[in-house]
Amino acid sequence: MVAMLPMTQAMAQSSFPCLIDPARVAALLGPLSERFTIEALAECSSTSTLLLERAQQGAVSGSLLVADRQTAGRGRRGRHWLSSPAAGLTFSLLWRFSGALARLSGLSLAVGLAVARALEHSGASGVGLKWPNDILLDGGKVGGILIELESSPGGMLAVIGIGLNLQLPPAGEEEFLHPPAALAQTLSPLPDRHCLLAAVLNELAVVLDRFDQVGFSGLRSAWQAHHAWQQRPVRLLDGGRIQGEGLCLGADDDGALLLQTPAGIERCLSGDLSLRVA
Ligand code: BTN
Numbered sequence: 001m002v003a004m005l006p007m008t009q010a011m012a013q014s015s016f017p018c019l020i021d022p023a024r025v026a027a028l029l030g031p032l033s034e035r036f037t038i039e040a041l042a043e044c045s046s047t048s049t050l051l052l053e054r055a056q057q058g059a060v061s062g063s064l065l066v067a068d069r070q071t072a073g074r075g076r077r078g079r080h081w082l083s084s085p086a087a088g089l090t091f092s093l094l095w096r097f098s099g100a101l102a103r104l105s106g107l108s109l110a111v112g113l114a115v116a117r118a119l120e121h122s123g124a125s126g127v128g129l130k131w132p133n134d135i136l137l138d139g140g141k142v143g144g145i146l147i148e149l150e151s152s153p154g155g156m157l158a159v160i161g162i163g164l165n166l167q168l169p170p171a172g173e174e175e176f177l178h179p180p181a182a183l184a185q186t187l188s189p190l191p192d193r194h195c196l197l198a199a200v201l202n203e204l205a206v207v208l209d210r211f212d213q214v215g216f217s218g219l220r221s222a223w224q225a226h227h228a229w230q231q232r233p234v235r236l237l238d239g240g241r242i243q244g245e246g247l248c249l250g251a252d253d254d255g256a257l258l259l260q261t262p263a264g265i266e267r268c269l270s271g272d273l274s275l276r277v278a
Pocket of ligand 1 (some may be wrong): 038047048070073074075076077079081090091133134144
C-alpha cells in the first residue's frame with residue numbers, strides 16, 4: 001500500500017529530491033504490499049523518532065518510513081547513525097503485537113535474521129549475525145538494528161529501525177566500536193535500493209509472522225546458523241566495562257546470550273559483545 005500523505009514538516013524542510021519511490025517498492029512486493037504503508041522522505045531527523053511519534057498518534061501496523069538522509073540518525077546506546085542516499089539504506093517499520101512485553105524478547109534477533117536472509121537472497125556472501133542485533137559482513141558491521149518498544153492499547157508496538165551500509169562510511173567521522181563493512185564489498189553492481197528494501201520487507205513479513213506465532217524459539221536454530229561468533233571466546237561489555245567473559249554458546253529461547261564461563265552457563269540480557277583475542 002502506498003500512502004498519499006500530506007507534505008510533512010520534515011519533507012517541507014528538505015531541499016533534496018527523494019530518491020526512493022514507494023510505488024516501485026510496492027510493485028516489487030506484489031500482493032505483500034498490502035501489509036505495508038510506505039512513505040519515503042528525502043530527509044528527516046530520524047525515521048525511528050518520526051515513526052514513534054506517528055505510532056503514538058495511531059499509525060497502523062506495517063507503516064514504514066524510509067529516508068534518503070537522516071540528520072540525527074540514532075544507534076544503540078546513544079550512538080549516532082550516519083546516512084546518505086548513495087551510501088546507505090535507512091528505514092523504520094512499525095509493527096504492532098498483541099500481548100505483553102515478555103512476548104517480544106528476542107525480537108531484535110529475529111529481525112536480524114530477516115535482514116541477513118534478505119542480504120543473502122540479494123546475492124551477498126559472508127553475512128553473519130552478532131548478538132544482539134548487528135549484521136556482519138566478513139566480520140565487519142554492515143548493518144544495525146534499533147528496536148524501540150512501547151505499550152499501546154491492546155498490546156505492544158515496536159518501531160524497528162534498520163540501517164544498512166551500501167558504501168563504507170567516511171573514515172574518521174565517527175569512532176567505530178566495530179569495524180564497518182559495506183555491501184559494495186560483496187555485491188557488484190550494488191542492488192538497487194528499492195530491490196534491497198523489498199527483499200528485507202519480504203523476509204520481515206515471514207519472520208515477524210513466525211515470531212508472532214511462536215516467539216524467538218521458532219527462529220532460534222536459523223539465527224544460530226547465522227551466528228558469527230558461535231563457540232568463540234567473547235567479552236560482554238557495558239560502557240567499556242567487562243561484564244562477562246566466556247565461550248559464546250549462542251542465544252537462548254528468549255534471545256538471551258549464553259556464555260560458558262568457569263562458573264557455569266551465564267545468561268546475559270544486554271551489553272556490547274566483542275571477540276576476545278586469545
Ligand atoms: C546500531 O546502533 O547498530 C543501530 C543502528 C540503527 C540505525 C537505524 S537507521 C534507521 C533508523 N532510524 C534511526 O534513527 N536509527 C535507525
